[in-house]
Amino acid sequence: MAESESLEGNSDNRGKNVEDFKMDMKEFLEEMERLTVCAARTAYDCVTIQTNPDLPNAVQHLEDVFLICREQIEKKWQEVLMESRGEGQKKE
Known part of the structure; x- marks a missing residue:
């Protein structure tokens, strides 16, 4: 009997x-x-990337535009710093 219960459990x-x-x-x-x-x-x-002949030109264009943007942002940041320093000195 225990053997049949064991077989059912295995099943x-x-x-x-x-x-x-x-x-x-x-x-x-x-x-x-x-x-x-x-x-x-x-x-x-x-x-697609390897067979696109315009891709190197597009990447170069993006890099150039990025560098121009970064340069403009750095200039603007320097202007903001100079203005904030100038305002700080005027109040003293």
Whole structure:
């Protein structure tokens, strides 16, 4: 009798293990699908970037504009500092 109860317990445990295995496999497959999509997008982006002849010019333009902006911001910041120092001295 104890032997038949033990077999039923093993059967229930085996059924749970199979269900757990199926869920794990489903999750792994979904993760693999997500990673495959990410890899495909990355590969597409790399090919697009490498085959675009205007890209180096666009990047250079962006870098030039960035440097001009940074220079203007630094000048403006220096002006603001000088004004704040000048106002501080006038009040004293």
